[in-house]
Amino acid sequence: MEFKRLNSEIVKEFESFSTPTISDALDKLGIPGGCHGIEPVVSGVKMAGTAYTVRYVPVGAVKGSVGDYIEDVLPGDVIVLDNNGRTDCTVWGDILTVTGKMKGIAGTVIDGVCRDIHTIQEEKYPIFSRGRFMMTGKDRVMVEATQVMVSIGKVQVKPGDILVGDDSGVVVVPREMAQKTLGIVKAIEEAENFIVEAVKNGQSLKEARQKFGYHTLQTKKA
Amino acid sequence: MEREIFDRKYRKRLEKLSTTNLSDALDKIGIRGAVIGVRPLFGLAKVVGPAVTIKITAAGMAKSRHHLGIEAIASARKGDLIVIDNRGDIQNNCWGEILTCAAKMKGVCGVIIDGAARDVDMCEEMGFPIFARGVVPITARGRIMQEDFNCLIRLGDVQVRPGDILMGDINGVVVIPPEKLEDVLSEAEKIMEKEELMKKDILSGLDILEVDKKYNYEQMLKK
Numbered sequence: 001m002e003f004k005r006l007n008s009e010i011v012k013e014f015e016s017f018s019t020p021t022i023s024d025a026l027d028k029l030g031i032p033g034g035c036h037g038i039e040p041v042v043s044g045v046k047m048a049g050t051a052y053t054v055r056y057v058p059v060g061a062v063k064g065s066v067g068d069y070i071e072d073v074l075p076g077d078v079i080v081l082d083n084n085g086r087t088d089c090t091v092w093g094d095i096l097t098v099t100g101k102m103k104g105i106a107g108t109v110i111d112g113v114c115r116d117i118h119t120i121q122e123e124k125y126p127i128f129s130r131g132r133f134m135m136t137g138k139d140r141v142m143v144e145a146t147q148v149m150v151s152i153g154k155v156q157v158k159p160g161d162i163l164v165g166d167d168s169g170v171v172v173v174p175r176e177m178a179q180k181t182l183g184i185v186k187a188i189e190e191a192e193n194f195i196v197e198a199v200k201n202g203q204s205l206k207e208a209r210q211k212f213g214y215h216t217l218q219t220k221k222a
Numbered sequence: 223m224e225r226e227i228f229d230r231k232y233r234k235r236l237e238k239l240s241t242t243n244l245s246d247a248l249d250k251i252g253i254r255g256a257v258i259g260v261r262p263l264f265g266l267a268k269v270v271g272p273a274v275t276i277k278i279t280a281a282g283m284a285k286s287r288h289h290l291g292i293e294a295i296a297s298a299r300k301g302d303l304i305v306i307d308n309r310g311d312i313q314n315n316c317w318g319e320i321l322t323c324a325a326k327m328k329g330v331c332g333v334i335i336d337g338a339a340r341d342v343d344m345c346e347e348m349g350f351p352i353f354a355r356g357v358v359p360i361t362a363r364g365r366i367m368q369e370d371f372n373c374l375i376r377l378g379d380v381q382v383r384p385g386d387i388l389m390g391d392i393n394g395v396v397v398i399p400p401e402k403l404e405d406v407l408s409e410a411e412k413i414m415e416k417e418e419l420m421k422k423d424i425l426s427g428l429d430i431l432e433v434d435k436k437y438n439y440e441q442m443l444k445k
Contacts, residue, residue: 031282031283032280032281032282057374057375057376057381058254058376058379058380058381059381060254060380060381060382060383060397060399061381061383061386061399061401061402062374062381062383084309084310084376085309085310086379088379140379144374149279149284149369150279151279151280151309154280154311155280155282156279156280156281156282156283156284157282158282158283158284174282174283176283177283
């Protein structure tokens with residue numbers, strides 16, 4: 001899939017905001033972005049980067065392997081593995097973790113599960129998945145395609161889209177909406193900061209929320 | 223496999239068997255082919271035919287050119303089965319009345335969905351079997367979309383290529399690679415014949431322990 005890479009500046013900007021704030025901004029634009037059911041394996045790590053996507057299918061009459069795509073991934077990218085939500089076989093483990101860390105890859109998001117949790121935690125490598133398991137994906141699933149449109153937690157991910165992950169989960173910002181989303185993210189963040197400040201200065205939460213339009217910060221314009 | 227060969231040589235033989243016979247034969251040969259959890263939404267229909275596949279994905283900024291299913295139905299031939307990969311999602315619909323009408327006109331014999339369908343009452347009335355994981359009232363529009371058709375897909379944990387042979391009945395769904403069809407069929411026929419003999423013996427009063435010993439039932443699928 002052909003696409004224009006976003007500059008790293010905008011990715012860095014997104015990294016400074018939380019996934020809840022980004023999700024609220026996407027709600028305001030009417031774009032589905034939160035990857036439901038995908039959770040951090042290591043807590044306290046932040047991830048932001050552009051998607052390098054991999055799609056898996058079960059091994060069958062057509063045979064294949066779990067892939068050697070990592071050489072094609074650029075530093076700062078997020079590896080996005082669509083294993084159809086399967087929790088019975090893994091597509092990520094310690095060897096990929098160490099390699100990913102070495103290559104400066106921003107993190108990995110799996111609609112599926114991973115193993116070798118000890119190494120992942122030791123390396124503090126950002127991984128977001130449906131959980132953990134130990135049985136391998138080898139001989140069970142195979143890479144069908146790389147850099148194609150995939151689905152993660154029921155959200156469409158295209159190569160080059162921005163993925164941000166933190167303790168609350170993972171959110172996808174479509175690359176063509178990145179600039180517009182960022183503007184709204186900043187406005188929401190600002191309003192929320194004002195509310196906190198106002199409360200700290202003795203205003204009631206109700207008043208502060210009213211003043212900065214808290215209840216409709218994320219509401220899509222009709 | 224040529225369609226004419228399938229229809230002439232295999233369709234009738236397959237129709238005499240059940241998905242359980244075929245699943246046992248696939249186990250015996252060592253092919254993963256049984257799909258778990260996809261069942262008929264009504265009736266006791268049995269469907270069998272070559273797959274026309276559809277891959278569904280999440281809706282988003284990238285849009286689909288057509289409503290899901292349209293191109294696949296247009297490409298289908300009489301006796302085909304439409305097979306839809308929606309990742310087991312039971313919250314979104316990928317088949318309804320309009321698609322049933324169109325598929326029926328093409329002579330498609332049924333649809334098998336790793337996901338959900340709607341307008342099930344109308345589909346039953348039209349006598350068009352639907353195999354799925356569930357039923358929902360909502361539309362696919364804006365929620366999911368067709369990514370591709372006649373491509374490699376996943377059904378349960380089984381790989382399906384366009385043209386693979388699928389059978390669905392009240393027990394579920396099995397997928398058979400055409401290149402193994404002859405082997406699978408002859409094993410399944412042997413298994414069915416053996417079980418028919420066992421049934422006959424049991425119903426004629428032979429003790430179940432005797433029958434078990436006579437037919438070596440537990441070891442039946444040993445290679």
